[in-house]
Structures are given as structure tokens and as C-alpha cells.
Amino acid sequence: MKNGKFTPFVLSPFDHVFPPDLYAMTALYFQMEAPSEAIFDLQRGLSRLGELIPFLSGEVVPANSPYKTNAMEVRLASRNDDVSLVRVKHYPKYGLPGTPSTIEGEIARRVGCTGDESARRLVSEFEQPAVPAPVFRAQINILANGLVLCLVVNHMVIDGKGNDVLLNLLAQCCRSPTDTSWSTSIATQGVTRRYLHDLGRSGGVPSIPSNLPSSLGLSTPPEEREQKFDRGEGLAPDASSASYNLLFSDSRIQLLKSRCNTRLSELLQVLAKEEGEGKGEKTRFVSSNDILTTLLWICITRVQQQQASSTLGVAVNSRKRFPKALPDDYLGNAVAYTDCTLSISELRCLETWEKQQQEQSLYEQNPQSSTIIDDGPTIELLTRLAYRIRCSITKIDDISLGRLTADYFHTPDWSQILLQRCDILVSSLRDWNTYGLDFGPQLQGIQGLEFLPASSAPGECIVKPAQKDANGEAVWEVMITLQPAQMEQMRQLPLLQWPLEYDIPVEFYCSL
Structure with a gap:
């Protein structure tokens, strides 16, 4: 090369x-x-x-x-x-x-x-x-x-x-x-970068010429404006943390999604008002990604150092959400982060249900096979938090991205654009088609993919590209970075055990 x-x-x-x-x-x-x-x-x-x-x-x-x-x-x-x-x-x-x-x-x-x-x-x-x-x-x-x-x-x-x-x-x-x-x-890369600069410099609503040069030509310092910082990315890896691959049953995630969407139809007016959705209620559903993210948010919060609240950042590919959609093949950064908060007091409803599950597991050989989750308060909690996540994603639109780009651009010191640390960060790469790629007759397709933990911070969760398990069933694989003691504690939580098929430390190769 x-x-x-x-x-x-x-x-x-x-x-x-x-x-x-x-x-x-x-x-x-x-x-x-x-x-x-x-x-x-x-x-x-x-x-x-x-x-x-x-x-x-x-x-x-x-x-x-x-x-x-x-x-x-x-x-x-x-x-x-x-x-x-x-x-x-x-x-x-x-x-x-x-x-x-x-x-x-x-x-x-x-x-x-x-x-x-x-x-x-x-x-x-x-x-x-x-x-x-x-x-x-x-x-x-x-x-x-x-x-x-x-x-x-x-x-x-x-x-x-x-x-x-x-x-x-x-x-x-x-x-x-x-x-x-x-x-x-x-050429696509240069035109798109120039668009993002112009979008920020013009305050979020630029007039875009059709023949942009690929080089950047900004000369006059724009008027500075106050910068608002959002909570988002945790950046620094921690040598004392470890990364684990968790495999979740897709059928159980789908079942939870169905139950939560049924409950959402009953709670929509109340929840939409709580989340500031207004009379139009733009958001009327939660996705499988929202459900899995909610499970991770709850379970990691339970094992992290107890505070009054927990913050969640969800990385959102925003290419199609800008005032002028960015090309799918743009390589540069076009990610916005949601900013969600839950109060620890919201999780108290889990105590009764978890106690029942722990008692039930004493006489069941395989508690993971039991048919639930059907506890009313637990389903409502999952519905509320999944809807909170979905609304925060929906609010990342052309208007908010225009304003955010302007806020970034008009920050006097661009090293201060760095997003602040959140307790839990979830990035979904499930739509990558990596397992469908053809590298030619010698290499063919890949057998596996890993993200090296040297680039992961504590509390970071990466939803890996979609694939199937040994039985040909669809699964959700997530790499989670936590302290080993926290991971040991989290795997004991009934809420995680129900959809979880297995969890192991991330392995990069094996000794022969």
C-alpha cells in the first residue's frame, strides 16, 4: 500500500x-x-x-x-x-x-x-x-x-x-x-465536508452551490456564539476493564418488542406528553434496537456505582437527517448522540419481579427457558425507557442537526467540541453487511469480526453486525466493556438472563 x-x-x-x-x-x-x-x-x-x-x-x-x-x-x-x-x-x-x-x-x-x-x-x-x-x-x-x-x-x-x-x-x-x-x-468526500462547514458557518441553513470544490476555503473568523455541550461519548479506554461478547436471542427480543408496543398503545398519550412529543405524537413505536438498548441500560446501571441517575448516549447515523442528506458513502463523521437520563428510583419496580424469578430458578433446571417477561410493572418500565430512547432519536432531525452543526462550528476552540462522558454508550452496527461481503475466490467471506477493546471505554456497548448462531437462528451479538466484577454481577440479573444465550470474554485467537 x-x-x-x-x-x-x-x-x-x-x-x-x-x-x-x-x-x-x-x-x-x-x-x-x-x-x-x-x-x-x-x-x-x-x-x-x-x-x-x-x-x-x-x-x-x-x-x-x-x-x-x-x-x-x-x-x-x-x-x-x-x-x-x-x-x-x-x-x-x-x-x-x-x-x-x-x-x-x-x-x-x-x-x-x-x-x-x-x-x-x-x-x-x-x-x-x-x-x-x-x-x-x-x-x-x-x-x-x-x-x-x-x-x-x-x-x-x-x-x-x-x-x-x-x-x-x-x-x-x-x-x-x-x-x-x-x-x-x-470527490464525494470533499464536497460533503465543505457542505458541513458551510452549514455550520451559515447558522444551520446554508445555500449550497452545486459545484463545490474539494478543498476547504474558510478565511474570515465568524461571529462567536455561546456553545452548548451535550453529553455523549466516553472517550478514554480503561486498562482495568474487560470486554465481553453477549449473544441475545432475536426471538425473545422480538417478543419483548411486541409486548412493549402493545403497552405503548395504551400509554401513548401520557408518555408522549412526558417526552415533549406534543399533540402530533410523531413516535408511535419502539424498535428491536430500542428494546435491546433498554435492557443494556437497565442492567449496566444496576451494576455501576450507584448514583441518583444514569445517562445514556446512543450513537445515531445522521447522514439522512441533515437539511441536505449526506451521501451514504461519506466516510467522515456524521454521528449525533442522544441524551437520555433515568432516575435510579425508576428501577425499584424490578425488585419484586426479580425476587420471584430468583425463587423460581431454585427449582427450575433451565430458568432461561421460562415463558416471560409478562410482569406488568416490568413491561411498563421497559416500554417507558424504550420510548424515551426512541423519542430522543426522533428528535435528531434536520433542524436540530443544523443548529448542532452551527454550535460546533462557532465554538471558538474546536478541541472543546469533544462530547462529555456519559455512563453508558450504545453504538449499533447491526446494519453493516460485513458477513455478506465477497473478498474474492481465495478469501471468500469472513468467518468472524471483532472490535478490539483497546478502543473501548467502560460502559461502551457495540451492537455487532447481524449474523446467525450455530442453529441458523438470528441473534444479537453485543460487545460490552465493563469491570470484571461488574460483568459477573450483571450476568446474575434475571432481566438479562431471560434473552441471553451466552456470554464470554472477547477472544482474538486461540492457542493450539
């Missing part, structure tokens, strides 16, 4: 939600008998990817433009001659870990490698945290029975949906490197 040539560009106000040295690390697992034979396909695909998106070889640095304090830009790397963007490592004593489609019956007999030390073996080495910060690094890891491709992407430059676009483009580059039609273009 060669270092590409591109025109330096200032990152958008939304990109400054993240610090310049925060990375999203994704590991893709390919199973094959002769993994060394597929190295060339990956290297060729990565090289083609770099040609199509040349700023992947760049680095994030303070911008030269003086119009804002601490604005950041992407420019050509200053150490092109001695930096390899793609590295290859061999680990013949390790094999691929289990996945939801293969894991049944394997847990007891394999030795999984977990934790930050194991994860670091898969990641290309570079100085972190540090600025200049690279935009992209890749490492191809050769195991005894397959490949692990670990991609490190700078979160200030590319968001979750952008990562999905990048993976789709990489699959196309591996499968058909000589194609002339591609799923995104460098």
Missing part, C-alpha cells in the same frame, strides 16, 4: 467530536487451509484501496488555517520513507477463535486468548497516543488455519458507517481490483 498524494483538508466540525488519537480497530477473520496463499490478494486489495482513497496514507495534525483554535486537518504524512501502512505477521501457534455460528460445544475445550496483550499482537505498531496521528494502518496476521486482517482507522476522520463503507470498498478491491466503477469517490 503506497503513500498517496492528496490535497490537505481541514476536518469538519463533526469530526472534532473525537480526539485525533482515538482509533477504531476492526479484526476480520478468514478461515482457510493455506492462508499464506491469500496474502497477495489482501495486499493487492489494500494497495488498490489506498489508490482510491489516498488520504488513508495521511496523518491528522493541527491545521495551518488560523480561523479556529485547535482545528485539525489531514495532510501528507511527514515520514513517508520509513512508515509501512500494511504489515504482515506470522503466528503459527495460534488459530481462529470460535464464532456464534461455530461456538456451540466449543467453549469448554478451547483456550481462548483474551485481553489487551493478545489484541496488541494483531495491531500494526505505531506511536499512540500521539499527534501527528495516522489515518489508517493494517496488519495481516497469518494463523495456522486462517488470516486475521486488523484495520486501524482514525475515528476523527472516519466514523462507524464510514468504516462499513471502507470494508465494502476493500472487498471490491480484493475481488475485482481492475474495476472502473467504485462505491465511493474522493
